[in-house]
Amino acid sequence: MKRFKPIDLVIYAIVGGIVAIVLTSISSWVNKDGMKLFETTSPLVFPFLIGVALFIFLILTIISDFRNSSKEKEDGEDKNDLGHDVLMAAVYAIGVLIYAFIVPSLGFIVGTIIFLAIIMILMNYEEANIGKRAIRAIAVSAVIVPVLHFVFYQVFNVMLP
């Protein structure tokens, strides 16, 4: 297992999980619901072929990654960096979802200004002074959000959260 990067293992798990879902669903339809798999009109034949194809390509990918692992070890990226990046992306994704669910109760303009300002403060690594960071972030988001609101809602008639 040490020959694989953790991120590769995550992907194997995702793809393997999908293969398992496809094949177990088909098995359940065949065994419990009495549907036939290899019939010309069967709705299961195509998903079955896709499940099998995914499984084969996953195995080939694992073999290929295993073969390349020693080569990549020398010039590969730092595992800590990768873990940090993925964690950052996950936190950001959760932040976006929280924003999306909170904004209807706060209102688009207020909720979005707060959301953008927080992210801008966190992302502005180049500015060491946290006070300056905050002022810039609040100023930029306070200008951008009303403009976006006007453009999307008033000009393009797009519904906003």
Added chain:
Amino acid sequence: MVEFELIYILYIFVGAVIGLIMGALPGLTVTMTIVLVVSLTFGWEMIPALAFIIGAFAGGVIGGSISAIALNIPGTAAAVSTVFDGYPLKLRGEANNALGISLFVSLVGGIFGLIILTFVGPLLGEIALKFGPQEYFLITMWGITLVAVLSQGRMTKGLVAAFLGVFVGMIGMDPITGLMRFTFGTRLLSGGVNYIAAMIGLFGMKEVFVQLKKSKTLNIDETYSIRDLFPKFKIIKTLIPTMTWSAVIGWVIGLLPGTGGDIGSLVAYGATKSIVKNPSRPFGQGAYEGIAAPETANDAAIGGALTTMLTLGIPGDSVTAVIIGAFYMHGLLPGPTFMLTNKHYFYYIIIFLAIGTVMSYFIGIFGSNLMLKLLKFPKWAIVPVISLLCIIGSYALNNNMNDVIIMVFFGFVGYLLERSNYPVSPIVLGIILGPMIETNFRQALISSKGFVPLMTSFVTRPLALIILVLIIGSFILQSFTMKSAVKPEGK
């Protein structure tokens, strides 16, 4: 009957400006631009939406070269090979010449692609009318496997990505029997995965996650001389042969299902390197030919990709996959019958693209300095705004949060896949082509009355056999040309 209103020019103009700016910003791809632009047009009438989307498409492809030359960072994948000679030319103090040539040959390539589209499109449409499910199945399979195979050095990962996309396309109601598949009993998935939300996630949100790490503001302290951006006749004259074969290469590669301007430009660059024995300067050190070849090809590929998309209903690359998704959303169904039932839209698209290409050329020249200033805009301000646009775009699809959840999910999964070196474009092609592959496969299976007769029909039906030969030939040719095109740059 094509009725043209002047307001359409305004839509094309705004689209082209947005496309040029987004295309010029490193990390913001043409596909991402189109996805975000599409999300603005949900409530629009068809023709203004077409004008806007096509303007952004034309602008985005041309915009990619601006940062390639100024910063040594391609704004888009199609501008990767422009960097090889564009940036060295800039270092020699010829930034004006480099950008001037790039914009001019893009204009020539774009117009060439359109002219061929105008003549070949209707012919191909007539041939496509003779296609049965067997032929369609082969062509659609060709599309997703080719894009996967061309994922340089990552073929099996490309295939995994493509089939993941096909799986996503299967979620929801079975198109023939109505059986609910892979929905886990949830309402969220009962209508299937909204492909536009998935695309916004895969191309928009995923890029936001990627950019989280690269938040450094770019340092640019130069300006272009507008007058010098108009190309010199002396230089252009020497580039005519390069432009000619590059335009043909770009158009043909754009035509192949699953390939587009990014591959077309690489192949054209590789071909030019091997054909031109006495370039203006050695390749890699600022050869004019090294800029002309990829930039002509990537714009000519637009016409090729649109030909396949409009006449066969098959997206030529990830950008046209998004555009075809947008067309579906607006009730337009590209495919063999498109030329019979919606011929006027075909001509609208050509006219809009021609205007968009010419406009992008002039906006590129007169707005080049403004765009350089925009490149200096801090990433910490751009990235959160892009994520906001992704949220607005996915929410506006159906005015509900389910699509936002789907968008964020696909963005995160796309990010994980990319970090593990899986290409993302095959997933999108798989999502779009998956239902087409399945429907045609099953129709072919039913009409052939069994698996063995189906396999036999691929060689006994003349058109299917021709497509099969083309598939095998293109795989051999593409692997060969890709190898020769990519190898020299790796040095």
